[in-house]
Amino acid sequence: MSNDRKIIECVPNFSEGRDLEKIEKIIGAFRGKEGVKLLDYSRDEDHNRLVVTVVGEPIALKDAVLEAMGKAIEVIDMREHKGQHPRMGATDVVPFIPIKNVTMEEAIDLAKQLAKEVSEKFNLPIYLYEKAASRAERENLAKVRKGEFEGMNEKFQDPNWKPDFGPDKVHETAGVTAIGARMPLVAFNVNLDTPNLDIASSIAKNVRFIGGGLRFCKAMGVELKERGITQVSMNLTDYTKTAIYRAFEMVKMEAKRYGVNVVGSEVIGLLPMEALIDTAVYYMGIEDFSLDQVLENRLME
Amino acid sequence: MSNDRKIIECVPNFSEGRDLEKIEKIIGAFRGKEGVKLLDYSRDEDHNRLVVTVVGEPIALKDAVLEAMGKAIEVIDMREHKGQHPRMGATDVVPFIPIKNVTMEEAIDLAKQLAKEVSEKFNLPIYLYEKAASRAERENLAKVRKGEFEGMNEKFQDPNWKPDFGPDKVHETAGVTAIGARMPLVAFNVNLDTPNLDIASSIAKNVRFIGGGLRFCKAMGVELKERGITQVSMNLTDYTKTAIYRAFEMVKMEAKRYGVNVVGSEVIGLLPMEALIDTAVYYMGIEDFSLDQVLENRLME
Numbered sequence: 147m148s149n150d151r152k153i154i155e156c157v158p159n160f161s162e163g164r165d166l167e168k169i170e171k172i173i174g175a176f177r178g179k180e181g182v183k184l185l186d187y188s189r190d191e192d193h194n195r196l197v198v199t200v201v202g203e204p205i206a207l208k209d210a211v212l213e214a215m216g217k218a219i220e221v222i223d224m225r226e227h228k229g230q231h232p233r234m235g236a237t238d239v240v241p242f243i244p245i246k247n248v249t250m251e252e253a254i255d256l257a258k259q260l261a262k263e264v265s266e267k268f269n270l271p272i273y274l275y276e277k278a279a280s281r282a283e284r285e286n287l288a289k290v291r292k293g294e295f296e297g298m299n300e301k302f303q304d305p306n307w308k309p310d311f312g313p314d315k316v317h318e319t320a321g322v323t324a325i326g327a328r329m330p331l332v333a334f335n336v337n338l339d340t341p342n343l344d345i346a347s348s349i350a351k352n353v354r355f356i357g358g359g360l361r362f363c364k365a366m367g368v369e370l371k372e373r374g375i376t377q378v379s380m381n382l383t384d385y386t387k388t389a390i391y392r393a394f395e396m397v398k399m400e401a402k403r404y405g406v407n408v409v410g411s412e413v414i415g416l417l418p419m420e421a422l423i424d425t426a427v428y429y430m431g432i433e434d435f436s437l438d439q440v441l442e443n444r445l446m447e
Numbered sequence: 448m449s450n451d452r453k454i455i456e457c458v459p460n461f462s463e464g465r466d467l468e469k470i471e472k473i474i475g476a477f478r479g480k481e482g483v484k485l486l487d488y489s490r491d492e493d494h495n496r497l498v499v500t501v502v503g504e505p506i507a508l509k510d511a512v513l514e515a516m517g518k519a520i521e522v523i524d525m526r527e528h529k530g531q532h533p534r535m536g537a538t539d540v541v542p543f544i545p546i547k548n549v550t551m552e553e554a555i556d557l558a559k560q561l562a563k564e565v566s567e568k569f570n571l572p573i574y575l576y577e578k579a580a581s582r583a584e585r586e587n588l589a590k591v592r593k594g595e596f597e598g599m600n601e602k603f604q605d606p607n608w609k610p611d612f613g614p615d616k617v618h619e620t621a622g623v624t625a626i627g628a629r630m631p632l633v634a635f636n637v638n639l640d641t642p643n644l645d646i647a648s649s650i651a652k653n654v655r656f657i658g659g660g661l662r663f664c665k666a667m668g669v670e671l672k673e674r675g676i677t678q679v680s681m682n683l684t685d686y687t688k689t690a691i692y693r694a695f696e697m698v699k700m701e702a703k704r705y706g707v708n709v710v711g712s713e714v715i716g717l718l719p720m721e722a723l724i725d726t727a728v729y730y731m732g733i734e735d736f737s738l739d740q741v742l743e744n745r746l747m748e
Contacts, residue, residue: 153746155742183745183746185745201742201745201746245742245746246743246746330742337734390731391727391730391731394731408732409732410732410733410734411731411732411733411734412733412734412735412736413733413736413740415740416740416741416742416745417740417741417742418741418742418743419720419724419741419742419743419744422723422724422727422728422741423720423723423724423727425726425727425730425731426692426723426724426726426727426730427723429692429726429727429730430691430692430695430712430726431709431710431711431712432711432712432713432714433638433711433712433713434713435713435714439714439716439717439718440717440718440719440720440723441456441502441546441631441717441718441719441720442546442547442719442720442743442744443720443743444484444486444502444717445454445484445502445546445547
């Protein structure tokens, strides 16, 4: 009945995308648990990888992830793992994402708590990454995972790359896990009425952070061959600071330079309600709007 | 933990806006009830009226309203009631509003179930109104309530105005209650950069239903004297058919005729998430968007 229940999301990635029996054992840790809800999971045979989306109350969620990691250790042997996606552990990466009544600090604390518990229980080395990172060079997951499973024992020799928790020795079958905290990602694409990929790519370069554009925007040009159009495909890594309407309007503005029009957009997967409400508030100039005015935010939980 | 829990809203109006002890007795029926959440209540001394906003699971909510109506019968004597707002009963009007996983038909059924139970339990005459009305001329609450408490016994003599439930005789102290079902109301105002009320009123006349405008829009011009501006103040009675962005754009369009600009807008009170998401989807042309993509819609409840 309380409206201030803390809700956190977790998107753990496991290195098994083929064996349905093994996958079901891992997923099972998220089923029928009080305070935990399995939202989605998808496996990819080429990547040989399982991506789970689960939400819940912080402690219940952390405990379920711990259990799932135990299952992954039971059923996955990294010495035999092959797949197209880079990976270093049976549980490869575990990001916690604050959703409701949870601060980023709490998500970071939860990541550290899980890191401590899982490292002690399974003698597993853990790197903390993104917002939970212990130093700047560990924020980027790609850098943390560089060397992959096979190269991790060598990496541990470098004093700069000692794991944050657990032994300085790779777990023989389960490898190494990265645990962290981040904002929800919004995957937002804007469609252009041109088949010219160069134009979409040029616009992408101008709107993204590394090109001098929006601070929390990654972008690339993409062809939609079937429709004969292109799109600017974006990842907004902090929608509270780089609003989606701002990314949309910036793409529209840049498209003008090429005489190209925006013909629509798309949101891939899930996004927080606030990201869209902020958009409505912007376009209609709604004054003094509060999220408490949204009926669903007032419903019992 | 289920995401398909049915949620319905009820906004009962009681004829007591002054005596806090009596008000607390009525409100008490909505407190501490499993499956029921009191969102808000406001009393008005001039109107001598109490408006309660409560949400819950259909049966639990209906039972709580029944209990509150019993309390209202205990503490209110309509023979002594005076106030500026038209009224005909201790519990004057009870609208049920479908919010989540509930159809309008279910809201209507719940209204009828309450009407039956309350009429039998307290020997109270009931009119069904709006979407629950038994005939077209009972849809409009103002028509149903015409004659007010003092005139109801006479109204009952007209064969067209027999109550839908209960005796053909006004309850001596509790009068008559209207019970019905309706869509959520969205109170949405658009601000204009003119102090000229005639302009705001003219625009209001053109955008509202009775003036040839939008089907589910009521509107009037209002002065915001402190700010030296005016506004078109609207009630959208079915936001799923008369979208708020459409009302906004129509006001903007009409304002041009007077060389006047829209300088902002405001939402008064609560509104359903969908009304704003629809707005964001419109302005950014988001293709194939589903409400299931909103993270909060997937959270446990």
